Amino acid sequence: MSGPYAGFILGAYGVTALVLGALIIEAWRGLRRARARLRAAQSQGDEG
Amino acid sequence: MKSAYHYANPAFFTAWAERLTLPLVVLTALAFAVGLYGALVTAPADYQQGETVRIMFIHVPAAWLALFTYGGMAISALGTLVFRHPMADVAQKAAAPIGAGFTIICLVTGSLWGRPMWGTWWEFDARMTSVLVLLIIYLGIMALWQAIEDQVRAARAVAVLTLVGAVNLPIIKFSVDWWSTLHQPASVFRMGGPTIHKSMLTPLLIMGLAYLLLYLTLLIVRMRTELINRRAERLELQALTQEAGR
Numbered sequence: 001m002s003g004p005y006a007g008f009i010l011g012a013y014g015v016t017a018l019v020l021g022a023l024i025i026e027a028w029r030g031l032r033r034a035r036a037r038l039r040a041a042q043s044q045g046d047e048g
Numbered sequence: 049m050k051s052a053y054h055y056a057n058p059a060f061f062t063a064w065a066e067r068l069t070l071p072l073v074v075l076t077a078l079a080f081a082v083g084l085y086g087a088l089v090t091a092p093a094d095y096q097q098g099e100t101v102r103i104m105f106i107h108v109p110a111a112w113l114a115l116f117t118y119g120g121m122a123i124s125a126l127g128t129l130v131f132r133h134p135m136a137d138v139a140q141k142a143a144a145p146i147g148a149g150f151t152i153i154c155l156v157t158g159s160l161w162g163r164p165m166w167g168t169w170w171e172f173d174a175r176m177t178s179v180l181v182l183l184i185i186y187l188g189i190m191a192l193w194q195a196i197e198d199q200v201r202a203a204r205a206v207a208v209l210t211l212v213g214a215v216n217l218p219i220i221k222f223s224v225d226w227w228s229t230l231h232q233p234a235s236v237f238r239m240g241g242p243t244i245h246k247s248m249l250t251p252l253l254i255m256g257l258a259y260l261l262l263y264l265t266l267l268i269v270r271m272r273t274e275l276i277n278r279r280a281e282r283l284e285l286q287a288l289t290q291e292a293g294r
Contacts, residue, residue: 005100005164012103012157016110019156020262023149027269034276041283 058134058275065268072265079258086251094248103161105252109259110153114182115217117147117263121189122214125207135271137203140210141193142270146263148186154179166230174223175231178216185213 087105094101121143127136158176159169170176189206196202224233244252 003099005098008160008164009099009102012106012160015156015160016106016153019149019153023146023266024262026145027266027273030273031269031276034273034280038276038280038283041280041287044287045283 058138061135062272062275065272069265069268069272072261072268076258076261076265079254079261083251083255083258086254091248091251097165100161100164101248103157104248105255107154107157107161108252109256110150110157111179112256113259113263114147114150114154114179115220116260117143117150118182118186118210118214118217121147121210122217125210125214128203128207129211137199137207138271138274139267140203140206142267142274144186144189144193146266146270148183148190150259150263151179151183151186155183168230171230173229173231174227175220175229178220178223182213182216182220185209185216189213 083105087102091102091105093099097104121140124136124140124143127133128140155176158179162171163169189209192206192209193202196205223229224231
């Protein structure tokens, strides 16, 4: 992409990719953490 | 015929949410692939904006979803306060960061479009200011969830704040009609139909669909996470109680 405004266009798509990427990664990591927490809580209950 | 309450029951929700996640991920990826191809390759440059029109294909759908997400939260808030539905506050809590993300994208990409087009990064006109207020409300809602330890009380406080903030939605939508603003009036959702040529309208609508599918995917994943965390918390509390009872 060339032209005088290429930086603005690339910047806009870059920021969008960053924010959406952060939302996706945060959601998936949150789910993995929650599952690990539930597994730990269930095994704690089994031991008790 | 099963009622909506059956499908929104936490156990039933978890079952169908797990089945729906992968198909939604695939559909979202496809929609973004097609939409971005249209936005960056097939859509022509605008006769006035030139290539910077390509920013519109990520800015406009972000704005739509920023408002749509808040609208969904407002409906959930009614579900919390009026119907005391157990899934209502789960949906509200899950949606807020997603809506904040879309609003940030809307504001930043709008600024990056405005600098070359209007000669300014920002103006406190009615549209831009009301969208900034929307972001502040989203952040306030997220902070309120963290500030109140009792999640039942937090849900009610957040629901009230969400409903009060909902007055901002028509202000955002009609700001360009009610006041003299730098931001241009609506080009798609307006009386008389869209004013954009289909060579640009089609990729714009596909990007809108891609953003909507992403929102649904993230919402379902975050709601599943919240339900799992609540279940883990109950088990941890049970274990602590049993431990204390010995």
